[in-house]
Amino acid sequence: MSTRVKEILVVVLVLLFSAVIYAGKVSGWMTGVSFSPAVSVLVIVALAASLIVILVMTIKGRLVGRRTVFLYVGFAVALPLFMSISQYIPTSPEVRSLYEGLESLPDGSKVLVSFDYDPPSAPELQPMAESFFRYAFDRKFKVIIMGLWPQGPLQANQAIERVMQDEKYASLGLQYGVDYCNLGFQTGNEFVIQRMGSDFRSMFPTDYSGTHYEDLPIVRNVKNFSNVDYVFNLSAGYPGTIEWVQVAVDRYGVKLGAGNTAVQAPQCYPYLRSGQLIGILGGMNGAAEFEKMTGHEAKGTKFMLSQSFSHMIVIAFIIIGNVAFFMGGRKSNLSA
Amino acid sequence: MFWEHFALWVAAFLTLGIYSFLYKDNPWYKLCESIFVGISAGYWFVTLFWDNIYGKFWVGVFPTGDAQPDYWLLVGAALGLLMLLRLIPKIGWVSRWSLAFIVGATAGFYLINYFSSNVMRQVQDTVMPLFGPGFNASAYVIIGNIVVAVGTFTGLVYFFFSKEHKGAFGASAKIGIFFLMVTFGASFGYTVMSRMSLLIGRIDFLLSDWLGLIR
Numbered sequence: 001m002s003t004r005v006k007e008i009l010v011v012v013l014v015l016l017f018s019a020v021i022y023a024g025k026v027s028g029w030m031t032g033v034s035f036s037p038a039v040s041v042l043v044i045v046a047l048a049a050s051l052i053v054i055l056v057m058t059i060k061g062r063l064v065g066r067r068t069v070f071l072y073v074g075f076a077v078a079l080p081l082f083m084s085i086s087q088y089i090p091t092s093p094e095v096r097s098l099y100e101g102l103e104s105l106p107d108g109s110k111v112l113v114s115f116d117y118d119p120p121s122a123p124e125l126q127p128m129a130e131s132f133f134r135y136a137f138d139r140k141f142k143v144i145i146m147g148l149w150p151q152g153p154l155q156a157n158q159a160i161e162r163v164m165q166d167e168k169y170a171s172l173g174l175q176y177g178v179d180y181c182n183l184g185f186q187t188g189n190e191f192v193i194q195r196m197g198s199d200f201r202s203m204f205p206t207d208y209s210g211t212h213y214e215d216l217p218i219v220r221n222v223k224n225f226s227n228v229d230y231v232f233n234l235s236a237g238y239p240g241t242i243e244w245v246q247v248a249v250d251r252y253g254v255k256l257g258a259g260n261t262a263v264q265a266p267q268c269y270p271y272l273r274s275g276q277l278i279g280i281l282g283g284m285n286g287a288a289e290f291e292k293m294t295g296h297e298a299k300g301t302k303f304m305l306s307q308s309f310s311h312m313i314v315i316a317f318i319i320i321g322n323v324a325f326f327m328g329g330r331k332s333n334l335s336a
Numbered sequence: 337m338f339w340e341h342f343a344l345w346v347a348a349f350l351t352l353g354i355y356s357f358l359y360k361d362n363p364w365y366k367l368c369e370s371i372f373v374g375i376s377a378g379y380w381f382v383t384l385f386w387d388n389i390y391g392k393f394w395v396g397v398f399p400t401g402d403a404q405p406d407y408w409l410l411v412g413a414a415l416g417l418l419m420l421l422r423l424i425p426k427i428g429w430v431s432r433w434s435l436a437f438i439v440g441a442t443a444g445f446y447l448i449n450y451f452s453s454n455v456m457r458q459v460q461d462t463v464m465p466l467f468g469p470g471f472n473a474s475a476y477v478i479i480g481n482i483v484v485a486v487g488t489f490t491g492l493v494y495f496f497f498s499k500e501h502k503g504a505f506g507a508s509a510k511i512g513i514f515f516l517m518v519t520f521g522a523s524f525g526y527t528v529m530s531r532m533s534l535l536i537g538r539i540d541f542l543l544s545d546w547l548g549l550i551r
Contacts (some may be wrong), residue, residue: 011364018348018547025548026341032551070358077532077538081550123537124530150383187387190449246449250457262530266523273484274461276453283526284533303536310532 033082040083047075048311051316058324069317076313080305087305094272095289098257098279101305102135102230109229110222111141114244115152117236121261122155125234127287127300128158128259132232135294137169142218143180144228146204148239153184153208177207177216182207190243197252198224225252234259241268245276259286348546440538462488487515 001009024030034042051072056066105111112160113132117125136143147153160180163169174180183204186192195203200222201213213219221227231254235241241258245268250253255278260268262283271277284307287300353368383392393413415434422431464481465471473481493505494512502508544550 007362014352021547021549022345030548033549034551067359073532073535074539077536081536081540081543120534123540124533150387165359185387187384187392190445246453250449250453262526263534266519270458270461271453274457276457283529284536285529295515299540303533303540306536306539307529307532310535311528313527314532 006049015170018046033077034084035082037085041086043079043083047072047079047313051313051320055316055320055323058320059327061327063324064320072313072317073310074254076309078305080309081302083305085305086301087308088294089285089288089301089304091289094269094280094282094288095286095293096279097272098281099290099293101255101257101278102139105139105141105229108142110139110144110218110227111136112144112146112225112228114154114231114233114235115145115147115184115263116149116240117155117229117234118149118151119155123303124261124284124287125236125259125283126159127298127303128156128281128290129155129234130162130294130298131287131291131300132234132259133159133163134169134296137172137174137179138164140179144219144222145180145182147185148189148243149236150185152234153182156182157208178218179210181216181218182208183213183219189239190247193239193243193247194251196224197247200224202280225254229255231256232259233257236261237264240264241271241277243272249276260292344546348542351542355538486511491515 011227021030043301054068057064075122113129115129115322133143145153145156160182164174183200184205184207188195188203192203200219204213206212207216225248227230231244231248233241233244233256235244235258241256241260241264244254244258249256249271256276257278257280258268260283263286265280265282266287268277272280281287284300284303288304291297291300341498350368350371353364354372356362357365393409396409399405415437418434419431423429462485464485466478466481490508490512492512494501494510494516496509499505
């Protein structure tokens with residue numbers, strides 16, 4: 001049997017297997033799998049043992065291929081999702097500072113949330129958005145949503161929808177236009193922030209669904225940043241937190257907290273130390289910490305186990321790779 | 337209902353297709369990649385057209401209701417059209433007027449913002465007091481302030497190429513390299529975390545939303 005035929009056969013088998021499981025999900029006989037703590041520990045031990053085997057093989061000169069590394073990263077990410085053990089998540093000063101900034105606001109404050117990201121960054125930023133909305137609705141904040149990225153306001157709608165699936169928030173009777181509103185996307189990057197400094201309405205004459213700005217009770221007395229108590233920015237790049245700091249904070253004296261993707265967070269840390277930012281939620285770790293502080297543990301917390309496992313696997317393979325490198329180097333020296 | 341199932345399967349098909357590249361370059365991956373590039377280009381074209389050309393320019397110049405038209409937008413549109421003259425080599429030089437305007441305007445805007453936010457505030461934050469009347473900080477904070485000041489100074493020394501890196505100057509530059517390595521390491525660590533988060537998001541989609549395997 002040729003390699004091509006084998007590959008096609010594997011794809012067909014995977015699809016068939018998936019179709020069976022999917023049918024089980026739809027018909028209801030497949031209700032999901034969860035490892036007990038004992039099984040979870042066994043899985044962890046098995047993974048660790050196999051890594052030691054790989055290390056020994058490497059020392060003996062039998063190197064594993066890159067596909068093995070990918071497979072291990074896949075296991076490290078997927079298996080913890082089934083585990084029923086929890087991970088201790090310590091709170092960092094930057095997240096505590098963001099939380100304390102929010103706590104200092106009186107109930108019913110007006111909060112502007114800018115969604116400056118798109119679906120690829122959702123695994124990190126969507127949990128932050130959801131826990132922020134939960135916290136804001138608990139505190140009866142008036143939430144004004146906007147976006148400097150076209151898909152940002154859509155992400156906001158998804159987060160609100162998900163929060164409203166929770167009975168607690170559905171029963172609050174929150175009204176669109178009174179308790180929260182979505183002003184939508186506006187093109188123009190940092191110039192939008194600049195213009196909002198003098199007049200919100202000039203940038204958002206209508207909201208996301210076309211309702212006129214003056215017909216939204218929540219923003220009736222909001223002319224510019226001086227009528228907003230706090231700005232929370234969820235950002236994955238340009239335009240994002242850096243532009244909000246440069247224009248809204250340094251020009252208009254806005255109180256700004258940010259949630260960033262892990263890639264972007266290191267660029268924003270200098271602003272935290274200088275006090276231009278009140279706090280930062282950096283990546284999935286920041287999301288998990290914020291969930292813990294607000295008491296709304298959700299996907300961020302759930303994913304942290306996978307995150308930690310995958311990091312351990314990466315560290316393990318860095319060690320194995322170094323062993324392979326030095327062993328290879330020593331051998332070549334010997335042969336020379 | 338059918339479309340919900342269909343959308344889930346399409347999303348799963350595309351996700352697995354993109355990850356199939358980890359095995360090797362293959363037609364399934366190429367198909368998914370082409371779909372992604374095509375849809376992205378189409379999405380951005382439609383978004384930019386409806387947000388900029390229609391939403392900003394057309395609605396601004398020909399507003400509905402009692403709004404006043406903003407004829408300044410015609411100047412922007414004219415500059416935009418001049419940019420397209422690059423397609424005609426003989427009069428392509430005219431596009432430089434638009435470029436000059438863009439470069440001048442953005443440089444002016446960024447100069448003020450960057451100088452205030454990234455220079456003044458950061459320099460102020462780098463040169464922190466270590467002692468003095470009324471100054472009260474823990475040893476941890478003081479050591480942190482020293483590390484930031486030394487790191488910034490030696491990092492700048494490393495990028496000073498007008499003088500040969502030897503003697504005390506060279507030693508400072510070497511310390512600067514050390515700080516830069518630590519910074520790049522921290523950034524790389526965060527990048528790994530970000531990429532893993534994206535992988536977790538997709539695997540959660542496959543195992544949870546698509547197959548319903550996670551309870």
